[in-house]
Amino acid sequence: MTFAGNPSSNRYEFGANWASFIDRHYSPERRRMAAQKLLSFLGRQSLEGIHFLDIGSGSGLHSLAALDAKADRIHSFDFDPLSVSTTGKLRHLAGDPPNWNVERGDVLDIDYLNKLGTWNLVYSWGVLHHTGAMWQAIENAARTVAPGGLFFIALYSSNVVRPSAQFWLDVKRRYNAANPHQRRWLEYWYIWRFGLGRNPLRLLSLVKQIYEKKKGRGMSYMTDIRDWLGGWPMEFADDQAVIDFLNRRFDFELVRISTGEACTEFLFRNPIKSTSKPN
Ligand SMILES: C[S@@+](CC[C@H](N)C(=O)[O-])C[C@H]1O[C@@H](n2cnc3c(N)ncnc32)[C@H](O)[C@@H]1O
Structure with missing residues (x-):
């Protein structure tokens, strides 16, 4: 596809x-x-x-x-x-x-x-x-x-894309059209929904994820989130x-x-x- x-x-x-x-x-x-x-x-x-x-x-x-x-x-x-x-x-x-x-x-x-x-x-x-x-x-x-x-x-x-490609396409459209303040809120929304899975008790596993990101290719969690939300085309x-x-x-x-x-x-x-x- x-x-x-x-x-x-x-x-x-x-x-x-x-x-x-x-x-x-x-x-x-x-x-x-x-x-x-x-x-x-x-x-x-x-x-x-x-x-x-x-x-x-x-x-x-x-x-x-x-x-x-x-x-x-x-x-x-x-x-x-x-x-x-x-x-x-x-x-x-x-x-x-x-x-x-x-x-x-x-x-x-x-x-x-x-x-x-x-x-x-x-x-x-x-x-x-x-x-x-x-x-x-x-x-x-x-x-x-x-x-x-x-x-x-x-x-x-x-x-592997979840929930769907169309879902992310819509998010990306919104992110690219947003001002810096609105972008920040979309980043927080992403962390809440996908980083924490809407569950504050998953904070420890999020911290682990952030560390793994660095360990993987030397990247940073927030840089990758912005790249993912914005990356277009x-x-x-x-x-x-x-x-x-x-x-x-x-x-x-x-x-x-x-x-x-x-x-x-x-x-x-x-x-x-x-x-x-x-x-
Ligand atoms: C997600 S970043 C990946 C950067 C790097 N390869 C990495 O692994 O961290 C995608 C990069 O591709 C570049 N890019 C997009 N279209 C391109 C093109 N047509 N030719 C060359 N680079 C392009 C972007 O400017 C951006 O820097």
Whole structure:
């Protein structure tokens, strides 16, 4: 199932949310956790020998994680100028390494992607479903994976969305149309209804959830809530449809999958000598 919002209306200001995340929550601990999580999903000790392309880098924390994991070369791009400057800020914090390039780019711009060439690890976490043309974005991103390379993506799963995709579409419409004060109230509503399940006795489990969020990818609970409530345009993908699409179109093999959260994480390998097949 695919469920799309109208891409032309009210694009969410992802970059502002990422800028505030780094200003308020950046810490060496989050940086370490992001690198740990990246390596553990990849099943590797380091990224030595890896050329890492980060599509939709957001805060830049995961590009920084790739640097910490010793990737040879990193290229981060994002559509939102504030995501680009925030990623640039983390690059600066890391000492402006010459093997890490940060710039503005659009995964839907095939000419731009052609210029980037191919990479042996392409990472795009929580991005391709926010482009307004998810399947095209998946296809474009997949084209940047070198033969033998890995493709690590995370997409909102239609298999787990509750209460329904339509419900969240309505919430997102309201959130994006709201002023800052109204947005704050929608965030409180979200915490009450979904964080606490309308039960104040679940406070301890909410605190645990907040800690787990940090432990997972180094993210922050409130930043993720804003990203979830605001994130627009937005589509959901059926897990199996993603696997079938990449297999049919590019012969990509699924190496690993993690399901059960809002975003399903997929790790694919592009077999050596694969060529894309016609539709
Ligand atoms: C939910 S954030 C994820 C950020 C980061 N990958 C992470 O895991 O924290 C989605 C990011 O995708 C970016 N984005 C949306 N459409 C894009 C496009 N067409 N090309 C490149 N980046 C895009 C947004 O600006 C935003 O920074």
